[in-house]
Amino acid sequence: MTVAVELERALAAGEADARARSQAGEPLGKVLEELLLTAEIxxxxxxxxxxxxxxxxxxxxxxxxxxxxPAVYCAAIDGIRIGPGVGSCGTAAFLGHPVYVTDIERDELWADFRDLALRYGLRACWSSPFADDSGAVIGTFAIYHHTPRSPTPVELDAVAAIANAVRGAVLDHRRFNAGARPGRALDEPPSFASDDDEGLP
Structure with a gap:
């Protein structure tokens, strides 16, 4: 079985699981975390x-x-401004289309975050925005790699498929939970494990 076929099947199961979790009222952050773990595997x-x-x-x-x-990395980028030159995700959300940074160390989009990313061995970041039914961008899905690299055609398809599954999970959660909003991943403000809080910018 090819990785593409395995991913397609896993995403179908992951989306069904995410839908059930959302209907049960589970926090969106937990729903999305399980979906990402499924996709990564x-x-x-x-x-x-x-x-x-x-x-x-x-x-x-x-x-x-x-x-x-790393929890420290997640905490450091939590709340970044949407705009041009704000890493892969801030730029992708601003432009409304995917941004594939193949070498974080050399790409100017990462000028303000380069040292942080390199500290944790993050060398490439491919980000895809996803939108609600009106076309407004409500989030980004990103894949990081520990070596500089460009996505293959198969990987481009995979990124698009996972981003679409994430979009579906977010929109389903909003429908099933009347008070949920796209910018709130958890029922409370996000907290991060203090596994390494030295050197935070």
Missing amino acids: AAGGGMVASILLVDDSGERLRHGAAPNL
């Missing part, structure tokens, strides 16, 4: 996935889920 390893969600102001991205990124 099905993709065969080597990638680290992340979701950021647009806050109520429409100007910043808040932590959604990133089960295998």
